[in-house]
Amino acid sequence: MSEITPDLVRHLGVLARIQLSDGEVERLTGQLDAIVDNIAKVSEVATPDVPATSHPIALENVFRSDVPGDLLTPAQVLQNAPDSADGRFRVTAILGEEQ
Amino acid sequence: MAKDKLMDFDEALELYEPVLGFEVHVELNTETKMFSGAANPANSANHGAEANTLVAPVDMGLPGALPVVNETAVRYSISLGLALGCSIAPSSRFARKNYFYPDLGKNYQISQYDEPIAFDGSIDIELADGEIVTVPIERAHMEEDAGKLTHIGGSTGRIQGAEYSLVDYNRAGVPLVEIVTKPIFGAEHRAPEIAKAYVATIRDIVIALGISEARMERGNLRCDANVSLRPRGQEKLGTRTETKNVNSMRSVERAVRYEIQRQAAILAAGGTITQETRHWHEDTGTTSPGRPKSDADDYRYFPEPDLLPVAPSLELIEQLRAALPEPPAARRRRLKADWGFADIDFQGVVNAGLLAEVEATIAAGTSPAAARKWWTGELLRIANAQSREPAELATPRDVAALQALVDAGTLTDKLARQVLEGMIAGEGTPQEIVDARGLAVVSDDGALIAAIDEALASQPDVLEKIRDGKVQAAGAVIGAVMKAMKGQADAARVRELVLERAGSADA
Amino acid sequence: MTDLTKLSAAALADKLSSREVSSVEATRAHLDRIAAVDADVHAFLHVNGHALDVAADIDRRRADGEDLGPLAGVPLAIKDVLVTTDMPSTSGSKILEGYMSPYDATVVARSRAAGLVPLGKTNMDEFAMGSSTEHSAYGPTRNPWDLSRIPGGSGGGSAAAVAAFQAPLALGSDTGGSIRQPAHVTGTVGIKPTYGGVSRYGAIALASSLDQVGPVTRTVLDAGLLHDVIGGHDPHDSTSLAHEWPSFAAAAREGATGEVLKGLKVGVIRELPDSGFQAGVSESFRAALAAMEAQGAEIVEISAPHFEYGVAAYYLILPAEASSNLAKFDSVRFGLRVDVPGGTVEDVMAATREAGFGDEVKRRIILGTYALSAGYYDAYYGSAQKVRTLIQRDFADAFSQVDVVATPSAPTTAFKLGEKIDDPLQMYLNDVTTIPANLAGVPGISIPSGLAAEDGLPVGIQFLAPAHEDARLYRVGAALESLLVDSWGGPLLDRAPALGANGGAR
Numbered sequence A: 001m002s003e004i005t006p007d008l009v010r011h012l013g014v015l016a017r018i019q020l021s022d023g024e025v026e027r028l029t030g031q032l033d034a035i036v037d038n039i040a041k042v043s044e045v046a047t048p049d050v051p052a053t054s055h056p057i058a059l060e061n062v063f064r065s066d067v068p069g070d071l072l073t074p075a076q077v078l079q080n081a082p083d084s085a086d087g088r089f090r091v092t093a094i095l096g097e098e099q
Numbered sequence B: 001m002a003k004d005k006l007m008d009f010d011e012a013l014e015l016y017e018p019v020l021g022f023e024v025h026v027e028l029n030t031e032t033k034m035f036s037g038a039a040n041p042a043n044s045a046n047h048g049a050e051a052n053t054l055v056a057p058v059d060m061g062l063p064g065a066l067p068v069v070n071e072t073a074v075r076y077s078i079s080l081g082l083a084l085g086c087s088i089a090p091s092s093r094f095a096r097k098n099y100f101y102p103d104l105g106k107n108y109q110i111s112q113y114d115e116p117i118a119f120d121g122s123i124d125i126e127l128a129d130g131e132i133v134t135v136p137i138e139r140a141h142m143e144e145d146a147g148k149l150t151h152i153g154g155s156t157g158r159i160q161g162a163e164y165s166l167v168d169y170n171r172a173g174v175p176l177v178e179i180v181t182k183p184i185f186g187a188e189h190r191a192p193e194i195a196k197a198y199v200a201t202i203r204d205i206v207i208a209l210g211i212s213e214a215r216m217e218r219g220n221l222r223c224d225a226n227v228s229l230r231p232r233g234q235e236k237l238g239t240r241t242e243t244k245n246v247n248s249m250r251s252v253e254r255a256v257r258y259e260i261q262r263q264a265a266i267l268a269a270g271g272t273i274t275q276e277t278r279h280w281h282e283d284t285g286t287t288s289p290g291r292p293k294s295d296a297d298d299y300r301y302f303p304e305p306d307l308l309p310v311a312p313s314l315e316l317i318e319q320l321r322a323a324l325p326e327p328p329a330a331r332r333r334r335l336k337a338d339w340g341f342a343d344i345d346f347q348g349v350v351n352a353g354l355l356a357e358v359e360a361t362i363a364a365g366t367s368p369a370a371a372r373k374w375w376t377g378e379l380l381r382i383a384n385a386q387s388r389e390p391a392e393l394a395t396p397r398d399v400a401a402l403q404a405l406v407d408a409g410t411l412t413d414k415l416a417r418q419v420l421e422g423m424i425a426g427e428g429t430p431q432e433i434v435d436a437r438g439l440a441v442v443s444d445d446g447a448l449i450a451a452i453d454e455a456l457a458s459q460p461d462v463l464e465k466i467r468d469g470k471v472q473a474a475g476a477v478i479g480a481v482m483k484a485m486k487g488q489a490d491a492a493r494v495r496e497l498v499l500e501r502a503g504s505a506d507a
Numbered sequence C: 001m002t003d004l005t006k007l008s009a010a011a012l013a014d015k016l017s018s019r020e021v022s023s024v025e026a027t028r029a030h031l032d033r034i035a036a037v038d039a040d041v042h043a044f045l046h047v048n049g050h051a052l053d054v055a056a057d058i059d060r061r062r063a064d065g066e067d068l069g070p071l072a073g074v075p076l077a078i079k080d081v082l083v084t085t086d087m088p089s090t091s092g093s094k095i096l097e098g099y100m101s102p103y104d105a106t107v108v109a110r111s112r113a114a115g116l117v118p119l120g121k122t123n124m125d126e127f128a129m130g131s132s133t134e135h136s137a138y139g140p141t142r143n144p145w146d147l148s149r150i151p152g153g154s155g156g157g158s159a160a161a162v163a164a165f166q167a168p169l170a171l172g173s174d175t176g177g178s179i180r181q182p183a184h185v186t187g188t189v190g191i192k193p194t195y196g197g198v199s200r201y202g203a204i205a206l207a208s209s210l211d212q213v214g215p216v217t218r219t220v221l222d223a224g225l226l227h228d229v230i231g232g233h234d235p236h237d238s239t240s241l242a243h244e245w246p247s248f249a250a251a252a253r254e255g256a257t258g259e260v261l262k263g264l265k266v267g268v269i270r271e272l273p274d275s276g277f278q279a280g281v282s283e284s285f286r287a288a289l290a291a292m293e294a295q296g297a298e299i300v301e302i303s304a305p306h307f308e309y310g311v312a313a314y315y316l317i318l319p320a321e322a323s324s325n326l327a328k329f330d331s332v333r334f335g336l337r338v339d340v341p342g343g344t345v346e347d348v349m350a351a352t353r354e355a356g357f358g359d360e361v362k363r364r365i366i367l368g369t370y371a372l373s374a375g376y377y378d379a380y381y382g383s384a385q386k387v388r389t390l391i392q393r394d395f396a397d398a399f400s401q402v403d404v405v406a407t408p409s410a411p412t413t414a415f416k417l418g419e420k421i422d423d424p425l426q427m428y429l430n431d432v433t434t435i436p437a438n439l440a441g442v443p444g445i446s447i448p449s450g451l452a453a454e455d456g457l458p459v460g461i462q463f464l465a466p467a468h469e470d471a472r473l474y475r476v477g478a479a480l481e482s483l484l485v486d487s488w489g490g491p492l493l494d495r496a497p498a499l500g501a502n503g504g505a506r
């Protein structure tokens, strides 16, 4: 069995900024527990001598030159804004500090 | 909020050993952003743009948008790493730092985590008395800046109590290099001075490299200062605080001093230090608690799947190494010799963090003595009075232009100081200010002669004396003429003309 | 006149270029078909109100003698995961309802430049998470072969649209099988190109290291024609390959001669036992292999011992990357915002994401957040990335012995809507044969191999080739396709029940 608990799921909901209901927490705890039990088997073969692959096709040094492009107009920037004022996006009061 | 108790600085140092650490963020002045082709507001050409006018899809995290690395930003980062004496990683990669914040378009910051581009370096910094301190560098990594929040309502501009906030993504994606030191031991009572000298040295380096505008008041260079104290004789490091975004060199110095005094008072009273970020308040000269660091900080770093490893060739690294400007200490030795300053005068420039400004002013055609006089004299005095940095007040180019007007006889020293006031007030270039304020020296001999003749006529006794060879009596006439000219005349020329008109020159 | 919707894209393109048919006629025929059957199928989330104008413009340019591309004037359905400037792009989610992109996805821009006529946006599992299109926030798509069954997923809309003759061509995206598995259950053709072969710019990211855009069609040649339009290097996508690609349409035409089958070594994986597959799926697969063997192909048993870890690795990597990619949906810049009276922006974000995401999306975000959490990274995400290496090694071993690997495209034929919706683990196992290609970055194609005897529903066969060898898949796919279509006496889709007002399938 994995260690998925309702408290852990609640904490993950905070990290992922999803306001989970108690019912969801309960349901997700059971589902994640079963899923994690199944996928945890990756560690069986992932021995230290095996390198990790983060890109399926290995490339490196992919750059763009320092020339302007892809600029959006202010209207395009704001065209989907749920709320804006003064050419900027408006959000309600922020509780936390910046990182 | 209760006012922090502070312990006397010397007393604090008797009881505790301060350990310092710095994270300095340098905004690179590339044409475009780190991962998009939007113009870079950290480049002067784009500074002050209207909100949300320097934004490409990736900067605001639009669905489907993808980042592509700016090659120039990578070269700048390597150069900076080399200038910091770092090793350059044969392969480094980007990682995502995941956290939700409205200034972060994607709600993750593309940064580097376990594989930074540069690591393990050191730089020598020079203190006011010429002592050299070596600061060990842990790493320098590439990342992107966040957007800018403006808090509206509640107490002025503060996040607490604001009704709402406005987000501008112009700054989002500006290329940054974050330079992280290793713990700095042995700073002792010089800790505040070391803090300032360290930031000044980083600033000198990036200016010499030409990779950042390095204007602290614009946030081109931002310092987070870590301070911890440990009781004398204790091995284990104390709990540290991280004072964020201290935006001038003198504030860095003050903030470190403050934190030492504050932490010492708490520890001496049997308290414990909370590991937290703190905010520096320029107005009160204090720090206040910010976000507590805790286990809840879980950034879930993982390799950025949209980007590929950066693997600079040895050739590129050597090419950039060969192009490095000289190291700060060597540079100081050279400049001192070139300028021919006395020790005390040169140290004055160094201590004020004005090497780059003086150098640039000289390069723009001003004599070393005049350049030094403007920066460490007038500008430093005004800056101190306003709690600002001299570099915020004027550019080397304008200072050189001002001195050129003096040299050409267009301005007297006194007039030049008035023009400088205009420059600081943002009235334009020196010439523009001279024109607008009508400050130029009256060089029209006709006007001067008219004034002189009038003065001589009204003071016949003086005229007599001059004619009798009592040349010093001319002073009274010169004073009257200068007054009539509202100071906008060259006193030497007036004197010449007075003597001429008095006829004594010929006699 | 022939029913224009029944033509392959290649055949329609011929009629367009010979001016026997206008693009307006072709487009109108497909719009009419959509109007007739989409109430039943629900392949489309949005139908392009300007499609006829675009078609008229192509006709005008053709009349002016402009040199147009081979597919100019042919209608195209676009999976809603791809952003478009002229139609909403929702990725099947409520959180993006009505979202209008200020820029076109690269594949969309290239399709427009090639003169293709966007018909509309197709339905999909929300953010491409699913294998049934039941996870769309806008209701499921139904399988044209049996409206009570799933059309596969996540790209069920694109597959159903071509299967139901609502579009000759469609664009899809494949993160773990979302092009190939829908092709399997709808009797159509789908290709997942080599990772980096087609630009991801403008494809709303699910899992960046797995996602690949590709063609969804009724014939292998049509897929090649569309692939030629959308593929190739894109400087906006760092992972895009600077490879020189051959013409895939040419490869398909060459393959159709069947020559390629002579001496072709086809690998079958020992570790994928028949027992895990529906009988009719296995039978169809074996029959297709036998047909190839009869034409000179050699069937070689190969070992891929780490494929069994593929699903586990996939369900760590995908949620991890998705949890980060989907963080941008936070109510600040675009999309849904749920107001929380007196709440902070944190409360608004959390309430918006709670209301705007469906269950499957939340499940995977929470799972991915867990997999990346401090203390779990090495055991989960890190280990899963190692499994990718092992699967790549399995493929390298296999391709040292064979030219292509063959598998059934999915374990079962189309299941009933609702059958697996409450059992995520069962749902995840649908992708067992398609996932390894995404983990390793190699290309894969699914083409119809026949109907399962027990339920009369379509079955697909998947071929996999080494990275960069997409053309080989077009050759082999076209060869088998022509063999099978000959043996059936016509395309498999001819046997699908009729739909709509006149058809009365349901």
Ligand SMILES: [Mg+2]
Pocket: B023, B178
């Ligand atoms: Mg930091």
Ligand SMILES: [Zn+2]
Pocket: B025, B143, B178
């Ligand atoms: Zn940083």
